[in-house]
Amino acid sequence: xxxxxxxxxxxxxxxxxxxxxxxxxxxxxxxxxxxxxxxxxxxxxxxxxxxxxxxxxxxxxxxxxxxxxxxxxxxxxxxxxxxxxxxxxxxxxxxxxxxxxxxxxxxxxxxxxxxxxxxxx
Numbered sequence: 445x446x447x448x449x450x451x452x453x454x455x456x457x458x459x460x461x462x463x464x465x466x467x468x469x470x471x472x473x474x475x476x477x478x479x480x481x482x483x484x485x486x487x488x489x490x491x492x493x494x495x496x497x498x499x500x501x502x503x504x505x506x507x508x509x510x511x512x513x514x515x516x517x518x519x520x521x522x523x524x525x526x527x528x529x530x531x532x533x534x535x536x537x538x539x540x541x542x543x544x545x546x547x548x549x550x551x552x553x554x555x556x557x558x559x560x561x562x563x564x565x
Contacts, residue, residue, distance in 0.1 A: 491554040500539035
């Protein structure tokens with residue numbers, strides 16, 4: 445039984461898409477679980493996770509727009525899938541780092557707004 449490299453690349457792309465969907469779904473469920481009974485620490489973590497996801501999506505769009513259009517056509521499909529997989533991981537880590545280092549003001553504003561909206565003391 446042999447599996448072609450292109451089939452493996454396709455499986456990796458499908459897996460990466462599933463990871464993004466799962467992350468978005470878990471973020472939605474975390475946000476929908478916020479109510480007046482939530483602790484301040486839980487609310488702050490949800491805000492930070494949202495900001496990290498938001499920055500991650502922006503970085504992915506920037507990466508997509510920076511690559512020349514003909515660049516994708518030159519790549520071997522298996523190499524492209526592997527590169528994309530590792531690039532997505534690097535972007536996720538970079539987004540977390542950006543939020544930790546310089547994202548405090550947005551996180552704090554979102555946190556304060558949600559505290560007011562949900563009446564969390």
